[in-house]
Amino acid sequence: MDNSLADFDELTPDLVIEAVEAVLDTELTNYTQPMPSYINRVYELKSESNDFYIAKFYRPGRWSHNALLEEHGFMLDCAAADIPLAAPLPLTGLVTEDEDTGTAQPAPTLGRIEGFPFAVFQRKGGRLWEAEDLDSWLRIGRLLGRMHNAGALRAARHRPVLSAEKSFAEDLDTLAGSDWIHPDIKDEVDAVLEKLQVLVGAMFSDYGESTDGYIRVHGDFHSGNILERPGEGLMLMDFDDMAMSLPVQDLWLLLPDHAPESGKELTAILEGYREFRGFNTETLMLIEPLRAMRIVYFLCWCGRQKNDFRFQHSFPDWGSKAFWMKEVQDLENQHDQIKRAIEEQRILF
Incomplete structure (x- = not known):
């Protein structure tokens, strides 16, 4: 790519x-x-x-x-x-x-x-999906279970592998080799990214790309990519970020909060999911590491198009010192969220 x-x-x-x-x-x-x-x-x-x-x-x-x-x-x-x-x-x-x-x-x-x-x-056409009650999450779980059954039919050898040793390492290398980070804050950015790499890598230690369980996933499964169509139910859109990953990747982008605070929603999703497909609940501990990986991925996504006029119009402050100072704080907060999830283990069912 x-x-x-x-x-x-x-x-x-x-x-x-x-x-x-x-x-x-x-x-x-x-x-x-x-x-x-x-x-x-x-x-x-x-x-x-x-x-x-x-x-x-x-x-x-x-x-x-x-x-x-x-x-x-x-x-x-x-x-x-x-x-x-x-x-x-x-x-x-x-x-x-x-x-x-x-x-x-x-x-x-x-x-x-x-x-x-x-x-x-x-x-x-249709209207964007909204979570109105727990039944809404059950429906999402059923849709995900069915989609992942299709995803497990064959591998995708030319798509990214969402793991600490593949996609995350590649994104970190991309950031390190770029000129996107403001020089006044680069040391702080490098320090927090190094901490995240160690922590995320440790949590993925039992789930390398050679591990059974990696399937084709949507990769960008959030409410903006799900339509409610009268008479048809939920419709999926935009497979542009499709990847090989553990199924948990498609669970967390819809959640209303961090994983430890989204227990009811996760329980409902998994209840619907298991009507069609089994799920390894131990991988729920990877939700917050995956969120950190997504933050870094998005930084690279933005960096690659920072000269696009549409992007500049929508994100005029991207790349400024103030922008990177906020990113450092967000990355530090996400590092703390991962450690808290490990210590509390409240999302394990």
Whole structure:
């Protein structure tokens, strides 16, 4: 995976329409409505027959071709298991070359134009999921159990492995080798990151990537990626951060608080989850380490796009001394949360 950011300036509305018309065998109107997205470029399109589509153009260089196919493969496995989502549509006349073997492989869901990989989806609407009562958490648990059954069907060799020894170590190395950290606060940042690396590494010592239990996970399972659709139930969106991980990764982003304070919600999630799939409750102790890993991952995510005009508009103070001073405090607080979870062990069931 190349973490550089390519330029989308050449992706014009005309090029978007040309790309999608070629692979859908349908005529589109000139309607190209941009949708919110920092990393990729996403457009709502309309056909002459009044059908609506979503075209997602992936940032070149962020994911390899095979990694994108693995994202699509996971979504299609979920769709085959009757899990509601907008799966990538089959595209016509496309053949690609497997990056590992060099042999021609069909790529029915991934197109490419002028260097931009893209996929097309049916537009599906709904309202964002909200936790109204414990039954809401039960439903989430059932959805997760079913999704993880699909995730366990096969591995994804070209996606990140969310573990202390892989993704966390890589993100820490990225930060250390960057010029993103303000020089006046770099020593403090380095010190807290070193403490976190030791603590998180110790907690993952029994759960390395060779450990049984790593499956394909959504990777970004929060309320913004779950829609409530009348008559269909809960629908999943945005598998862009799909990864190989322990299933616990998909449990914690929805929680209303840190793990020790979210016992009722976790209990309900696991009750629903276990209707479809077993769960190792010992891995709940990894929730707060995973939260720390997410903070560091997000710092790298921001650093890679800090020169993007959309990002600068939304985060004008990113990278300032004041910003990094607050990050140090947040990282220190998260270090303390991990130690508290270890000492209290209140989230073990």
